[in-house]
Amino acid sequence: MMEKLIDFTSKQWNDFAIIIKYKRSLFRLLVEELPEHQQKQLKAHDSCEYNITGSAFLKAGKILIDSLTLNFNNYGIPVRLKTHTVRETDYVTYKYVHERGAKYIMIQKNGFLVYCAPTGQGKTWFALSNLEGLGSQFDHLLYINLELSVDDIKNRCDAMGVNIPDNLYVAPFESVDVIQEWCEGRGSVMMIVDNIDNLVGGGDDPFGEQLEFIKKLDRFLKDFNHHALVLTQLVKESNIQLLGKDGEINDAITTNILSGVKQLSYLSRSVMMTAYSPEKNTYVYKMLKVGSAKGL
Numbered sequence: 255m256m257e258k259l260i261d262f263t264s265k266q267w268n269d270f271a272i273i274i275k276y277k278r279s280l281f282r283l284l285v286e287e288l289p290e291h292q293q294k295q296l297k298a299h300d301s302c303e304y305n306i307t308g309s310a311f312l313k314a315g316k317i318l319i320d321s322l323t324l325n326f327n328n329y330g331i332p333v334r335l336k337t338h339t340v341r342e343t344d345y346v347t348y349k350y351v352h353e354r355g356a357k358y359i360m361i362q363k364n365g366f367l368v369y370c371a372p373t374g375q376g377k378t379w380f381a382l383s384n385l386e387g388l389g390s391q392f393d394h395l396l397y398i399n400l401e402l403s404v405d406d407i408k409n410r411c412d413a414m415g416v417n418i419p420d421n422l423y424v425a426p427f428e429s430v431d432v433i434q435e436w437c438e439g440r441g442s443v444m445m446i447v448d449n450i451d452n453l454v455g456g457g458d459d460p461f462g463e464q465l466e467f468i469k470k471l472d473r474f475l476k477d478f479n480h481h482a483l484v485l486t487q488l489v490k491e492s493n494i495q496l497l498g499k500d501g502e503i504n505d506a507i508t509t510n511i512l513s514g515v516k517q518l519s520y521l522s523r524s525v526m527m528t529a530y531s532p533e534k535n536t537y538v539y540k541m542l543k544v545g546s547a548k549g550l
Contacts, residue, residue: 257311257318264306269296272306274317281317292324299326303333307438325438329477345548346391346444346481348384350528350539362546365475365523366482370512372496376528376537377485378402381446382416384483389419392481393441396433397424400452428453428463430470437480445482447471451513465515472521484522487513501533503540511542519543 266273274281285293304326311321345360348367361367371377381397389395399407404424411418427433437443455463468484475482488494488511498504507527509519519525525543530536541547 257313257321259309260312261309262307264308267296267301267306272296274308276312283317283319283322287319288322289319292322295324295326303331304328305331327478329474341479343546344479345546347387348483349387350380351383351537352539357549359526359541360548361481362523363481364479365546366472366484366521367547368484368486368512368518368522368525368543369528370486370488370525370542371528372488372530375530377487378410378448379414380528381448381483381485382407382411382414385411385419385422386417388444388483389421391442392444393421394437394443395419395422396427396436396443396445397422398433398445398447399424399426400428400447401449428467430467430474433471434474434478437478443480445471445480447482447484449485449487450518451487461515465517468515468517468521472517484518486518488527489513496529497531497533497538499533501531502538503527503529507540507542509542523547 260276262274262276264272264274268285270285272283272285274283285296288296305328306324306326308322308324310323311318341364344363346363346367347358347360349356349358351357369377369380371380378401385395397407402410407424408418410416425436427436433445450464450468453464453467454460471482474480488496494507494511495504496507509525511527512519512525519542522543522545524541524545524547526539526547527542528537528539531538
């Protein structure tokens with residue numbers, strides 16, 4: 255009889271047994287029959303605070319213990335506030351080139367930074383120029399290429415002289431569920447979404463897909479302490495004056511200039527904008543939403 259690989263969840267478990275739900279069936283696994291390292295995993299997690307997701311081979315209606323994998327997460331579990339331990343705030347460091355040299359900004363890790371610019375004015379360049387630094391801050395990097403092909407990204411890295419990190423992967427994922435599955439067991443993950451404006455559908459609600467994506471991504475990042483850089487364009491309106499007479503970005507520019515759904519700025523940790531300034535013959539920058547950002 256052939257074996258079947260299954261994915262499962264479990265919200266019922268203790269030191270005695272795990273109750274696994276797969277489709278309409280329930281399976282009971284005795285903890286004492288599990289390998290020692292999995293018994294230690296169970297003892298290290300509180301069943302009131304964690305779910306279990308995993309996979310295993312199913313044969314003749316039984317789960318093969320030796321094939322079992324267990325992952326623990328607290329996604330979707332209500333938190334008892336009185337006993338909750340506040341997690342120390344971590345930051346992600348980004349580098350950008352200013353007219354007076356390189357500058358750095360720190361963004362709270364568990365969430366996302368929105369980086370916006372007019373079409374063709376440095377969004378992807380900013381992301382690629384930060385790859386090496388970001389690669390040293392995370393276990394894995396995931397470049398979600400909704401605009402450029404893998405070849406385009408590799409060619410641009412080569413043209414810019416970017417030292418491509420060993421832990422960088424590229425995939426055009428349009429589903430947060432798929433992203434979450436990929437991230438399991440990979441430690442801390444940094445995601446680059448390039449360009450979220452391409453995540454639109456048809457019909458009466460073209461931005462519904464983008465709204466659902468950004469809401470689920472934000473929740474995932476905050477619950478699992480991952481981070482994302484989300485690239486987006488500006489609203490295409492000819493009457494918007496991006497630059498003032500001094501060549502800097504206009505003080506009147508706000509997050510309302512972002513393309514796409516409003517939740518992109520509402521849920522973000524911070525929003526950063528860049529535009530090319532002919533007056534200064536360089537790129538200029540402005541924080542449209544400071545949020546949890548810190549300058550260095």
